[in-house]
Amino acid sequence: DTGVSQNPRHKITKRGQNVTFRCDPISEHNRLYWYRQTLGQGPEFLTYFQNEAQLEKSRLLSDRFSAERPKGSFSTLEIQRTEQGDSAMYLCASSSERGTDTQYFGPGTRLTVL
């Protein structure tokens, strides 16, 4: 078990560009979550997958944000036409369906939009 991994760890982009982040969950976990964290705040829930099904996406911040988990393993989060306000840490977490929904977090991807 290598834990949740995220790539890249840091991304600097210019306003208006598209960015895509990848999350690889713990292998036996079928649930995967995306959060955004801004400075001085707790994680803000964005979306959630159970296997390949996206069961909650109403919290995605705008229609510029989209997420996929096509084979029920890794997931990608894409932000189109980035804005400076998108600068934040994007966190991925995974959990097993059984038990108490304990979530295990990756190290995050820090996005800076210039």
Place this chain on the structure above:
Amino acid sequence: GDSVTQMEGPVTLSEEAFLTINCTYTATGYPSLFWYVQYPGEGLQLLLKATKADDKGSNKGFEATYRKETTSFHLEKGSVQVSDSAVYFCARSPTGNQFYFGTGTSLTVIP
């Protein structure tokens, strides 16, 4: 609606001091409760959890007791160390698909 509220920081303590970080929750039903810790430059790590009323979660000298009557899950440690300096987040399990974290409390322990 359902939420988690935790004590605002930052908190600065001397080494070996007693720590309390308050956390209260609102919920319909009986959520599981968690404390996560985020060390500088790292991701969130699960510190401890409790799944039902009167349960006590503990880890690394930290403790928190699930109090249904006061809807609280306060984090305590009897003697903090410099290495405990981090941001601490209270969290609760979902209602439906909505997950909740507090805003975080920054702790700095000075020698």
